[in-house]
Amino acid sequence: MAHDSVTRALIPAAGRGTRFLPFTKAMPKELLPIVSTPTLEIVIGEAARNEITDVVVVLSPGKGMIADYFSPNPDLEQALKAKGDQKGIAAINRAAELVSISYAEQVVPRGLGDAVAHGEEFANGGPLAVLLPDDLVDDRDDVVGAMRRVYAEHGGIVLGLMEVPRSEISKYGCVAPIGEAQGDVIAISDLVEKPAPEAAPSLLAIIGRYVLPPEIFDAIRRTEPGAGGEIQLTDAMRLLAGEGVPVHGVVFRGRRYDTGDKLDYVRAVVQLARRHPDIGEQFNQWLVEYVSEIAAETNPGVAQ
Numbered sequence: 001m002a003h004d005s006v007t008r009a010l011i012p013a014a015g016r017g018t019r020f021l022p023f024t025k026a027m028p029k030e031l032l033p034i035v036s037t038p039t040l041e042i043v044i045g046e047a048a049r050n051e052i053t054d055v056v057v058v059l060s061p062g063k064g065m066i067a068d069y070f071s072p073n074p075d076l077e078q079a080l081k082a083k084g085d086q087k088g089i090a091a092i093n094r095a096a097e098l099v100s101i102s103y104a105e106q107v108v109p110r111g112l113g114d115a116v117a118h119g120e121e122f123a124n125g126g127p128l129a130v131l132l133p134d135d136l137v138d139d140r141d142d143v144v145g146a147m148r149r150v151y152a153e154h155g156g157i158v159l160g161l162m163e164v165p166r167s168e169i170s171k172y173g174c175v176a177p178i179g180e181a182q183g184d185v186i187a188i189s190d191l192v193e194k195p196a197p198e199a200a201p202s203l204l205a206i207i208g209r210y211v212l213p214p215e216i217f218d219a220i221r222r223t224e225p226g227a228g229g230e231i232q233l234t235d236a237m238r239l240l241a242g243e244g245v246p247v248h249g250v251v252f253r254g255r256r257y258d259t260g261d262k263l264d265y266v267r268a269v270v271q272l273a274r275r276h277p278d279i280g281e282q283f284n285q286w287l288v289e290y291v292s293e294i295a296a297e298t299n300p301g302v303a304q
C-alpha cells in the first residue's frame with residue numbers, strides 16, 4: 001500500500017522556556033540565536049530541505065514575536081534597499097521563503113501531546129511531521145528524509161532515534177525495539193516517556209523528530225496526563241502501538257545539537273559558529289588559541 005507523502009510539519013513553540021529565564025521573560029526561547037539565526041529558523045530550514053512545504057508553529061499567548069519574525073518588515077527592507085544592502089534583504093526574507101508558515105495557539109500549556117493536537121486541522125487527514133525546535137540536526141546529515149521514506153513504505157509512526165548513554169536516557173522518550181535494525185531502520189513494539197535508567201527497555205532515545213499518522217489525534221484525545229501531569233505524545237503513540245499501528249525508528253548517527261538547556265545551548269553555538277560562513281574561520285583560530293590559554297592556566301606546569 002502506498003502512503004501519502006509527508007509535506008506538512010508542526011513545530012511546537014508554546015513552552016515557557018523557564019530554563020532560559022530571565023531572557024524568556026520577554027523573548028521566546030525559539031528565537032535564541034545560533035550566532036545570528038534563530039534556532040526556529042534553522043529547524044524550518046531542515047524541514048524545507050526535506051520537501052516539507054507547509055509548517056504550523058504552535059504558539060502560546062505572548063509569543064507573537066515569533067509570527068513577527070517570519071512576517072515581512074517593509075520599513076527595514078526599505079532602509080536596507082536605500083543602503084544597497086542586498087545581503088541584509090536576503091537575510092530578513094529567507095525564513096519566510098523556505099516554507100509556507102501558519103500558526104495555531106495553545107492557550108494552556110498541557111504538554112507536547114496537547115500541542116500536537118492543535119495540528120489536527122492543519123494535517124488535513126494526512127501524515128504530520130513533528131519537529132521539536134530544541135533539537136538541531138546538522139545540515140550535512142539527514143534524518144527526516146530517511147523518516148519520510150520509511151513512512152512511504154510502512155505508514156504508521158516513524159521516530160528519529162539516537163543511542164545515548166544509560167545515564168542520559170531518563171531525559172528522553174525511549175523505545176523497545178523488535179529484533180535487530182535493518183540498516184538504520186528498526187521496528188518498535190513499545191515506548192516509554194523518561195524511564196528510570198535501570199528500567200529503560202533500550203538506550204534508543206527519541207530525538208525530536210516524528211512522523212505521525214492521522215490516527216494520532218484520536219489517540220491524544222484518549223490519553224490521560226502522564227509524566228509531569230502533561231499529555232505526553234509518547235503515551236499517545238504507545239496507545240497506537242498497542243493497537244497494532246506499526247512503529248519504526250530511524251537510528252540517526254549524525255551530528256545533533258541540543259539547545260534545550262543553557263550548557264547544551266552554549267555548546268551548540270560554539271560547534272555551529274565554527275562553520276559559520278562569515279565568522280567560522282576567524283572563530284576557529286581564536287578558539288584554538290583560547291583553548292590552549294585555558295589549558296596553560298589549568299596546568300601551569302605542562303609545557304605548551
Ligand code: G1P
Pocket residue numbers: 112132134135171172173174193194205206207208233234260
Ligand atoms: C520531549 C519528548 C521526549 C523526547 C524529547 C526529545 O521531551 O517528550 O519523548 O525524547 O522531547 O528532545 P522534553 O525534552 O520536552 O522534556
